[in-house]
Amino acid sequence: MRYHDYHLKAYSVEEYGQTVTLHLSWDYEGASIEDSFIRFSDVSLYHFVHTQGAIITHLDEVELTDLLEEFADRLPEWDRWYGVRGWKGDCQRTAAHLQAEGYRAWSIVSAIGFYGFVIARSVGEVTP
Numbered sequence: 001m002r003y004h005d006y007h008l009k010a011y012s013v014e015e016y017g018q019t020v021t022l023h024l025s026w027d028y029e030g031a032s033i034e035d036s037f038i039r040f041s042d043v044s045l046y047h048f049v050h051t052q053g054a055i056i057t058h059l060d061e062v063e064l065t066d067l068l069e070e071f072a073d074r075l076p077e078w079d080r081w082y083g084v085r086g087w088k089g090d091c092q093r094t095a096a097h098l099q100a101e102g103y104r105a106w107s108i109v110s111a112i113g114f115y116g117f118v119i120a121r122s123v124g125e126v127t128p
Contacts, residue, residue, distance in 0.1 A: 001059065001125045002026075002036040008054035008114065009035070013046075017085075020046050020118055021126070022108075024056060037128050042121035044085040044103055045078070047071070054114030064105040065095040067117055 006024035013020050020043050026034040038059070040046070068075065068091040075094075079087040086101065088094045098119065106123060108116040 001038055001123075002034070003038060003056045003059050005111075006036055006056050008051055008056055008110070011048065011051070017046075018043050020120070022056075035128075037126050038123060039126045040106070040118045040120040040123045042103075044098055044119040046116065046118040046120075047078075048108075048114070048116035050110075050113040050115065053112050054110040055112055056108060056114070057111050058107070058109040060107050060109075062105050062107045062117075064099055064103065064119065065091065067105040067107070067119070068095050 003024055006026050008022060009025040010023040011020060012023070018041070020040045022038045024036040024038065026036070072091050075084060075087065075091065078084055086094060086098050086103070088097050102121050103119055104121070105117060105119045108114070108118070
């Protein structure tokens, strides 16, 4: 997948939150503009902060339980406000359920402020 040093041009959420697509762009002076579209499918949960001006440096698969534990204080409230697909009341039961259903977790990091994660069944580069 092409993402390292690509700008986050946009992201879209479709199918009632079940599909999240990152629209990334290699847009540097003197270089040809090249777009990359990375789609997460069958999404359980995603969270992005500080998207403006993001240049993606890492998109790494991470341990699902560790990611849920990192956000343990927010998850019950997110579930109450938005509904977290697969939430089972606590991080351990939720992680066990999601892993049994084939879900994985990815952390997305930027050189400038952006941070995000996605919990989904699959990820891949797609053609728009």
